Amino acid sequence: xxxxxxxxxxxxxxxxxxxxxxxxxxxxxxxxxxxxxxxxxxxxxxxxxxxxxxxxxxxxxxxxxxxxxxxxxxxxxxxxxxxxxxxxxxxxxxxxxxxxxxxxxxxxxxxxxxxxxxxxxxxxxxxxxxxxxxxxxxxxxxxxxxxxxxxxxxxxxxxxxxxxxxxxxxxxxxxxxxxxxxxxxxxxxxxxxxxxxxxxxxxxxxxxxxxxxxxxxxxxxxxxxxxxxxxxxxxxxxxxxxxxxxxxxxxxxxxxxxxxxxxxxxxxxxxxxxxxxxxxxxxxxxxxxxxxxxxxxxxxxxxxxxxxxxxxxxxxxxxxxxxxxxxxxxxxxxxxxxxxxxxxxxxxxxxxxxxxxxxxxxxxxxxxxxxxxxxxxxxxxxxxxxxxxxxxxxxxxxxxxxxxxxxxxxxxxxxxxxxxxxxxxxxxxxxxxxxxxxxxxxxxxxxxxxxxxxxxxxxxxxxxxxxxxxxxxxxxxxxxxxxxxxxxxxxxxxxxxxxxxxxxxxxxxxxxxxxxxxxxxxxxxxxxxxxxxxxxxxxxxxxxxxxxxxxxxxxxxxxxxxxxxxxxxx
Amino acid sequence: xxxxxxxxxxxxxxxxxxxxxxxxxxxxxxxxxxxxxxxxxxxxxxxxxxxxxxxxxxxxxxxxxxxxxxxxxxxxxxxxxxxxxxxxxxxxxxxxxxxxxxxxxxxxxxxxxxxxxxxxxxxxxxxxxxxxxxxxxxxxxxxxxxxxxxxxxxxxxxxxxxxxxxxxxxxxxxxxxxxxxxxxxxxxxxxxxxx
Ligand code: HEM
Ligand SMILES: [Cu+2]
Numbered sequence: 001x002x003x004x005x006x007x008x009x010x011x012x013x014x015x016x017x018x019x020x021x022x023x024x025x026x027x028x029x030x031x032x033x034x035x036x037x038x039x040x041x042x043x044x045x046x047x048x049x050x051x052x053x054x055x056x057x058x059x060x061x062x063x064x065x066x067x068x069x070x071x072x073x074x075x076x077x078x079x080x081x082x083x084x085x086x087x088x089x090x091x092x093x094x095x096x097x098x099x100x101x102x103x104x105x106x107x108x109x110x111x112x113x114x115x116x117x118x119x120x121x122x123x124x125x126x127x128x129x130x131x132x133x134x135x136x137x138x139x140x141x142x143x144x145x146x147x148x149x150x151x152x153x154x155x156x157x158x159x160x161x162x163x164x165x166x167x168x169x170x171x172x173x174x175x176x177x178x179x180x181x182x183x184x185x186x187x188x189x190x191x192x193x194x195x196x197x198x199x200x201x202x203x204x205x206x207x208x209x210x211x212x213x214x215x216x217x218x219x220x221x222x223x224x225x226x227x228x229x230x231x232x233x234x235x236x237x238x239x240x241x242x243x244x245x246x247x248x249x250x251x252x253x254x255x256x257x258x259x260x261x262x263x264x265x266x267x268x269x270x271x272x273x274x275x276x277x278x279x280x281x282x283x284x285x286x287x288x289x290x291x292x293x294x295x296x297x298x299x300x301x302x303x304x305x306x307x308x309x310x311x312x313x314x315x316x317x318x319x320x321x322x323x324x325x326x327x328x329x330x331x332x333x334x335x336x337x338x339x340x341x342x343x344x345x346x347x348x349x350x351x352x353x354x355x356x357x358x359x360x361x362x363x364x365x366x367x368x369x370x371x372x373x374x375x376x377x378x379x380x381x382x383x384x385x386x387x388x389x390x391x392x393x394x395x396x397x398x399x400x401x402x403x404x405x406x407x408x409x410x411x412x413x414x415x416x417x418x419x420x421x422x423x424x425x426x427x428x429x430x431x432x433x434x435x436x437x438x439x440x441x442x443x444x445x446x447x448x449x450x451x452x453x454x455x456x457x458x459x460x461x462x463x464x465x466x467x468x469x470x471x472x473x474x475x476x477x478x479x480x481x482x483x484x485x486x487x488x489x490x491x492x493x494x495x496x497x498x499x500x501x502x503x504x505x506x507x508x509x510x511x512x513x514x515x516x517x518x519x520x521x522x523x524x525x526x527x528x529x530x531x532x533x534x535x536x537x538x539x540x541x542x543x544x545x546x547x548x549x550x551x552x553x554x555x556x557x558x559x560x561x562x563x564x565x566x567x568x569x570x
Numbered sequence: 571x572x573x574x575x576x577x578x579x580x581x582x583x584x585x586x587x588x589x590x591x592x593x594x595x596x597x598x599x600x601x602x603x604x605x606x607x608x609x610x611x612x613x614x615x616x617x618x619x620x621x622x623x624x625x626x627x628x629x630x631x632x633x634x635x636x637x638x639x640x641x642x643x644x645x646x647x648x649x650x651x652x653x654x655x656x657x658x659x660x661x662x663x664x665x666x667x668x669x670x671x672x673x674x675x676x677x678x679x680x681x682x683x684x685x686x687x688x689x690x691x692x693x694x695x696x697x698x699x700x701x702x703x704x705x706x707x708x709x710x711x712x713x714x715x716x717x718x719x720x721x722x723x724x725x726x727x728x729x730x731x732x733x734x735x736x737x738x739x740x741x742x743x744x745x746x747x748x749x750x751x752x753x754x755x756x757x758x759x760x761x762x763x764x765x
Contacts, residue, residue, distance in 0.1 A: 113593040175604060183596045187589065213604035221611030224709070234701045236615070242628075242698045247618050251611060 019417060019514060028123070030115035031517060035122050036101025037415065042125055043094040044484070049133075050085035053078050055477050058470040064460045075456035076142035077159075081132065083145030084163065087263065088170045089129050091400050095266040096122070096177055098407050099205050101415060103181060105508035105515060106199045108190040108524040113183040117176055124173035131166040135159025144454060146252060149237035149245050153229050161230050164223045171216045171223070174262075178212035181205050190507075193526045199506045200289055200530075204269025207293035208262055211300060215258035222251040246311060253304035261300050263396060265293060267403030268334060271356050274406045275338050276531045277504045278353035279345025283531040285337035292330035299327045309379045317376045324374035331367055335360065350502075351425025352409035355402050358433050362398025366391055369444065384454075387447025393440040405432075405483065412487065413501050417513045418494030424486040431479040438472035498552030500545050505538060506530045510545050582736050594739055598746050609754045612706050613761050619698050631696040634689075634703065636763045642685040643759050649678035650752040653721070657745040663735045665728065672725050675748070679718045682755075683711055706758050713754065717747045 025038050057078050060068045069075040100118060104111050112118045135141055139157015152160050185206050189198065226248070228234045235241035237248050268289075276283040283289065305312050305320040312320075338360060347353065369391040373379050382388065405428075412420050442465045447453075451462045458466070500509040505527045511520050527541045546552065583591065620626045627633045656671035690707050693700050724744045727733065733741055 114597065179597050179600045179604070182600050183593050186596055187593050213600060214607060217605060217607035218611045221608050221615065225615065225705070228705065234705070236619070236698070236701065242622070244618065244622050247615060250618065251615065254611075254614075 028119060030111075030119045032100050032104050032112050032115065032118060033415075033515065033517075033519075035118050036097050036099075038122050039093050039097035039100060039125075040415075042122075042129070043090050043097060046085050046089035046093070046129060047480070048484075050082050050090055051477050051480060053082040053085070055474065057082065058473045060456050061458070061466050062470050064458050064463050064466075066456050069456060072456055073142060076144075076454070077136070077140040079454060080141050080144050081135070084132065084141075084167075085129075086396075087145060087259075088167060089125070089132070091263045091396065091404075092170070092174060093125055094404055095205075095208065095263075096174070098201075098266060098270070098404075098411065099177070099181060099208075102411065102508055103184060103202060103205060104188075105414075105511070105519060106202055106506055107184065107188055107193070108507045108520060108526060109184065109188045110519050112180050113188060114180050118180050121173045121176040121180070124169045124176075128166040128169040128173070131162045131169070135162045138162065146256070147226070147248075148252075149226070149229070149248050152226060152248075153237050161227060164227050164230070168220060168223050171219050174212050175216050178209035178216075181209040182213070185209075190523060190526055192528070196287065196290065197526065197528065197530065198290075199269075200272035200283065200286070201266065201269035203290040204265045204267075204272070204293050207297045208265040210294075211258045211262050211265070211297045214301070215255045215262070218251055219255040219259075222248060222255065225251075246308070249308050249311060250304070253307045254301075257304040257307065258297075258300045260392075260395070261296055264400050264403075265296070267359070267400045267407075268293065270403045270407040270410070271338060271359055272341075273504075273506070274352050274356040274410050275341050275360075276533070277410075277502050278350055278356070279342045279347045280533045281341055281343075281345040281531075282529065282533055283337070284340030284343070285333070286531070288333050289337050292333045295330040296327065299323065299330070303327055306374055306379070309376050310383045321374055321376050325371060328367060328371050328374075335364060335367075350409065351420065351422055351429055352406045354426065354429040354433075355406035355409065358429065359399060359402040359406065362394055362402060362436065365441075366394030366396075366398055369394060382447045384452055385447035386443040386451050386453055389453050390440050390443035390447060393443070397436060397440065402436075405429075408483070408487070410502065411508075412490070413497035414508055414513050414515075416491055416494070417497055418490045419497050419501060420486050420490045420494060424482060424489075428479060428482040428486065431482065432476060435472050435476035435479055439469055439476050442469050499549035500542065500552045503542050503552070505532060505541065510549065512549050587737075591739060594743065598743055602746070602750050606750070606754060606757075609710070609757055612702075612709060613757060616702050616706065616761055619702055623698070627699050628696070631699050632694055634693070634763060638685055639689055639759070639763060642682045643755065645678040646682045646752055646755055649675040649682070650749055652678070653745045653748045657741055660728070660733055660738050660741050661735065665731075668728060668741075669725070672721070672728070676718065676721055676725065679714060679721070679748070679751075683714050683718070686711055703762060706762065710751075710755055710758055714751050717744070717751050720744050721748060 020034055020037055024034055025041055029035065029038075056068065057075070060066070060075055060078075066072065066075070069078065100112065100122075135157075136159065138159055140159035141147065141152070141156045141163040143151035143156050143160060147156075147160070147163070156163075185198070185202055189195075195203075225234070225236045229237050229243075235243040237243045237245050239245060272283055272289055302323040303320060305316060306324040309317055309320070342357075369387070373382070373388065373391055409420055409425055412418070446462055446465050446469075449462065451458055497513045499512050501513075502509070507524050507526055508515075510524050527538065532538050652671045652675035656668045656675065659665075659667035659671060686707050690704055690711075693703055721744045724740050728741065
């Protein structure tokens with residue numbers, strides 16, 4: 001088949017009465033779809049907050065001198081809250097949004113295993129966010145998202161204590177959510193769906209949940225000691241009284257290195273779904289992708305000290321260097337499987353696909369700079385420079401955020417019943433992608449030239465690159481609003497999606513969009529291979545969905561003006 | 571459904587009830603594996619603090635007196651056994667055997683907390699050595715008290731005839747949480763008093 005066009009969704013208005021309204025999101029609800037949307041809206045709110053803060057940071061860095069923020073203290077507070085908000089209140093809850101919304105649907109279940117616990121886990125997040133912001137009234141934390149003592153014990157204001165309490169709540173929330181995911185996946189798969197018939201997003205969520213339950217308790221331990229040092233007069237981290245600052249670094253990174261995979265694993269799952277569905281090809285290496293997530297989860301617990309190469313006993317450097325390089329292997333396996341998936345596929349350059357491809361290209365750069373950092377001789381030079389800032393944004397922005405955008409373009413139709421505007425989506429991508437690149441790539445150079453991270457004042461020779469970075473970052477910031485505008489607008493005027501606009505084979509697409517409160521009429525039957533595109537059986541399965549839940553293609557009157565829906569047989 | 575860990579009485583439950591039971595069991599197991607990691611974390615902290623000191627206890631610091639805590643620990647182990655007996659008893663409908671076992675478990679648990687509270691208040695202040703001791707004992711005690719309270723509520727409900735042979739998940743859940751308290755303490759005991 002030479003020309004392939006994206007299927008254009010139909011105009012049948014369904015389930016208007018069942019649509020979840022904004023007011024519903026402000027109330028306690030145990031419906032996983034409401035909770036998913038609550039996570040979604042909350043995390044996007046904090047995305048804007050965290051983004052706004054860092055715009056001020058970049059504004060400050062337009063010149064080598066201290067000007068906009070007026071004091072180093074203010075500057076420190078801005079980047080500290082930026083990092084914390086983006087990680088703990090944006091990325092992690094955003095994956096909670098997709099996990100909660102999609103997992104029961106993908107498993108053909110009516111809800112999560114523990115709906116009440118699910119709601120409770122969500123409602124820990126808003127108070128945690130409030131505590132974090134309240135820090136500004138009592139002396140905001142200045143110690144960065146990593147909160148190393150003595151910065152976090154002797155120098156930060158009381159906001160640091162609120163920060164720690166807030167993170168405690170967020171950690172608890174994510175543990176409770178993860179227990180729910182694990183139980184749901186283990187016990188509530190439908191008949192006919194073994195672990196290896198699950199959608200790969202479910203695998204990724206499982207691996208992520210395993211990391212959360214095993215690693216987050218270490219964060220709880222570290223925070224408990226930090227709070228005690230700050231308010232109860234202990235001195236675990238105070239060398240003047242026999243304490244040890246490395247104690248914090250060890251325990252914190254034992255949590256936080258696994259946590260970087262908490263931030264990106266569901267993104268891997270999203271990419272597997274989107275690449276396969278939008279190139280109409282079975283996933284390449286299903287088992288390799290599924291199991292490499294578990295390998296990442298496991299090896300991820302052995303690498304934490306690569307964040308401490310400069311502070312660690314030198315004899316431990318080599319072992320951690322080796323494990324850190326090993327962890328690139330399962331990630332590499334995924335990347336090659338993804339390339340194999342799109343190879344010779346009938347690629348449709350939808351907005352979701354563009355962001356998935358954007359992810360592939362940028363995440364690989366982040367992986368490579370990761371391996372560079374894992375090499376001790378190199379790391380000694382660029383540790384605590386902009387090179388690290390560049391690395392982490394390539395994996396977290398080019399990785400997690402791009403994957404999140406792909407997920408939004410792909411599943412927004414399921415969650416709201418409306419398509420996002422593809423034209424706006426493409427404009428969004430083509431601004432975001434280069435703006436991202438020019439915001440973060442030059443940081444590699446700045447780091448190698450020796451510019452330290454977390455400084456408001458820098459040597460004048462770094463200014464040219466910093467101006468490039470700042471201007472790109474402003475464009476990147478503005479481009480975000482194209483996506484937000486697209487979402488708000490499409491809620492009202494977006495084309496009606498129908499049950500299965502992408503003609504996908506996983507179970508969430510077998511029910512109407514948005515799904516009814518009970519998700520499915522009767523027990524849905526999973527297709528034997530969630531990515532078995534291109535077979536007669538798949539075609540029949542897709543036909544059956546349409547005859548049951550209504551068409552996803554435009555009705556005849558409209559088709560004349562629009563391209564044909566996806567050809568049959570895929 | 572063959573994987574269900576069910577005894578013969580559970581066959582009388584509906585499909586939804588069985589699913590709920592199975593979910594709760596998995597959840598408690600996952601919780602146990604997860605939350606024990608905080609205790610592991612505090613052990614790691616203890617070991618790292620020790621490795622910074624030329625000797626342990628540090629020079630000039632009086633060590634811990636192990637006799638009373640050892641008695642308390644044996645009592646705690648005993649309480650786990652009693653809780654287990656209680657759980658078994660209610661599974662075969664022997665309400666009074668449940669009550670006597672569970673009561674004894676609660677008493678032993680209470681005695682444990684009281685003894686450790688005494689140790690906590692009387693330990694000589696000595697910087698890192700007493701700080702980490704107090705943090706570990708207190709952190710554990712919080713769990714013992716909260717879960718002990720859950721056991722107490724379960725006991726009261728059982729006295730009011732709230733559980734049957736088929737439906738007594740709260741008893742099972744409380745017992746499993748109590749095992750958690752006991753295992754966590756045994757780990758701490760080894761680190762604090764033996765290593
Ligand atoms: C190929 C696999 C990876 C390797 C070998 C690797 C290695 C490293 C190393 C050695 C550092 C420490 C640099 C320093 O501070 O001197 C680092 C920092 C960091 N990495 Fe990675 N990384 C990898 C993938 C990832 C992924 C997938 C993520 C997140 C999704 C991530 C997030 C981060 C973050 C957030 C930091 C900075 C932490 C801070 O604020 O100090 N990395 N990485
Ligand atoms: Cu790391």
